[in-house]
Amino acid sequence: xxxxxxxxxxxxxxxxxxxxxxxxxxxxxxxxxxxxxxxxxxxxxxxxxxxxxxxxxxxxxxxxxxxxxxxxxxxxxxxxxxxxxxxxxxxxxxxxxxxxxxxxxxxxxxxxxxxxxxxxxxxxxxxxxxxxxxxxxxxxxxxxxxxxxxxxxxxx
Amino acid sequence: xxxxxxxxxxxxxxxxxxxxxxxxxxxxxxxxxxxxxxxxxxxxxxxxxxxxxxxxxxxxxxxxxxxxxxxxxxxxxxxxxxxxxxxxxxxxxxxxxxxxxxxxxxxxxxxxxxxxxxxxxxxxxxxxxxxxxxxxxxxxxxxxxxxxx
Numbered sequence: 554x555x556x557x558x559x560x561x562x563x564x565x566x567x568x569x570x571x572x573x574x575x576x577x578x579x580x581x582x583x584x585x586x587x588x589x590x591x592x593x594x595x596x597x598x599x600x601x602x603x604x605x606x607x608x609x610x611x612x613x614x615x616x617x618x619x620x621x622x623x624x625x626x627x628x629x630x631x632x633x634x635x636x637x638x639x640x641x642x643x644x645x646x647x648x649x650x651x652x653x654x655x656x657x658x659x660x661x662x663x664x665x666x667x668x669x670x671x672x673x674x675x676x677x678x679x680x681x682x683x684x685x686x687x688x689x690x691x692x693x694x695x696x697x698x699x700x701x702x703x704x705x706x707x708x709x
Numbered sequence: 710x711x712x713x714x715x716x717x718x719x720x721x722x723x724x725x726x727x728x729x730x731x732x733x734x735x736x737x738x739x740x741x742x743x744x745x746x747x748x749x750x751x752x753x754x755x756x757x758x759x760x761x762x763x764x765x766x767x768x769x770x771x772x773x774x775x776x777x778x779x780x781x782x783x784x785x786x787x788x789x790x791x792x793x794x795x796x797x798x799x800x801x802x803x804x805x806x807x808x809x810x811x812x813x814x815x816x817x818x819x820x821x822x823x824x825x826x827x828x829x830x831x832x833x834x835x836x837x838x839x840x841x842x843x844x845x846x847x848x849x850x851x852x853x854x855x856x857x858x
Contacts, residue, residue: 571734571736574730574733574734575734575735575766576770577730577734578727578730578731578734578735578763578766579731579763579766579767579769579770580721580770581766581769581770581773581774582774583770583773583774583778584778585773585778591778595778595779595847595849596849602766602769603769603781603782604762604765604766604768604769604782604785605735605762605766607735607762608734608735608736608762611735611736611737614738625736625737640751640752640753642789643761643789644788644789645786645787645788645789646761646765646786646787646789647784647785647786647787648765648784648785648786649783649784649858650781650782650783650784650785650858651856651858652852653849677753709753
């Protein structure tokens with residue numbers, strides 16, 4: 554508990570194609586992401602939407618030479634296995650945003666397990682709640698964000 | 710920002726494309742966000758459902774539609790109470806709970822936002838957002854000790 558685990562650098566640099574795909578998926582017309590003059594004036598050049606923080610460390614679904622599926626929030630899956638809870642959902646999520654993320658940045662993340670509850674029963678089934686923090690930094694070591702997830706692993 | 714206490718309502722008709730595009734745009738390849746059979750028979754849910762990182766993107770869009778491009782998110786907390794499925798109408802409503810100017814001169818608003826899926830309250834969100842204190846102010850220029858999200 555409380556130790557940094559699975560420090561991992563992203564497979565790819567932050568890129569604008571994904572920024573536009575994300576904005577498109579929620580019809581976000583904020584000119585900060587679509588108009589370079591606005592981005593230059595307000596943020597000194599293009600940035601990514603703040604809420605895309607976790608997008609930049611999610612592994613590819615497949616990569617050459619890889620034999621096992623890599624999981625994005627490994628501590629969550631470790632807990633499912635440790636407590637033999639085959640299903641899981643995320644319930645609460647807090648995200649704190651620091652330095653803006655820019656195209657070309659390479660994001661490193663580390664996971665910290667903060668807590669695991671006693672067994673509880675909800676309408677989904679019986680299982681445990683846990684809280685995992687993910688800390689994100691850029692290639693210069695600047696903190697760009699912290700994300701805190703509450704998961705519920707359960708048996709149906 | 711004509712009414713400073715209430716955000717304009719946003720409604721959106723969710724389709725399977727909304728859910729699948731949202732999952733792929735956030736690099737979330739898990740099957741319950743694109744595979745109907747997996748969602749129903751393994752997860753026990755009514756259909757494929759919107760993933761958490763895409764929900765965050767929807768909240769950001771709702772917030773910055775209101776603030777404009779100078780609005781800068783500091784912190785966002787959301788609690789998922791129920792899932793959002795294809796066929797649902799999403800409805801975002803929000804209000805300003807609090808306003809303050811911190812020691813560095815940064816103006817913060819705290820927003821309470823509810824997301825309904827049809828008549829079900831699906832997700833509640835609290836956001837702390839920096840907005841300009843006047844026309845010359847730009848929250849994006851803040852860093853280090855002058856950015857306290």
